[in-house]
Amino acid sequence: DADVTQTPRNRITKTGKRIMLECSQTKGHDRMYWYRQDPGLGLRLIYYSFDVKDINKGEISDGYSVSRQAQAKFSLSLESAIPNQTALYFCATSDERPGLAGEGPETQYFGPGTRLLVL
């Protein structure tokens, strides 16, 4: 079974609709991230969370909100979807290196992605 899962994998919605993308992980990591990927732009960080009570904005948080329901679950919401939010969305997790707290995350493990089309 995959360590990082995302649902749905594909979604088509209309402008103005509210939509939630969900991410679950079984890796036991504290840190979780949401990115969007657009052709030619690489990945851009939307939000990230270091634990259930710690949520931080990334580069492009406007128009998005998140919820960290548990260590293993991190949801991304588009309150009122617009066409320029059409993109591929990735969830990722990471963990601090053992014994070296505060020195940054180890490698990130990515989910399979959610392809979102906003009409």
Added chain:
Amino acid sequence: ELKVEQNPLFLSMQEGKNYTIYCNYSTTSDRLYWYRQDPGKSLESLFVLLSNGAVKQEGRLMASLDTKARLSTLHITAAVHDLSATYFCAVDIGDDKIIFGKGTRLHILP
């Protein structure tokens, strides 16, 4: 302005050839990641480079980091078709934020 720039963005090369992908970044960092993404797939971690002068190798890929020059390289030796993919570098800029480059799309011709 913070920038993570990869060069080239597109690369088509023959099997058996060597080539290097460059990743320049504009802020201080001593932690850099390389990822691979196959079409329609997620990202897969290749290397984590944690200090100046770090060099890591896996098969035909070798990555290095020069923090003074703010430069990382991903070198491909004797390329094979299976290495066709998009390669991303990503830089930890502090506060545990990671910024990705735009990716290098590599196409290896048989």
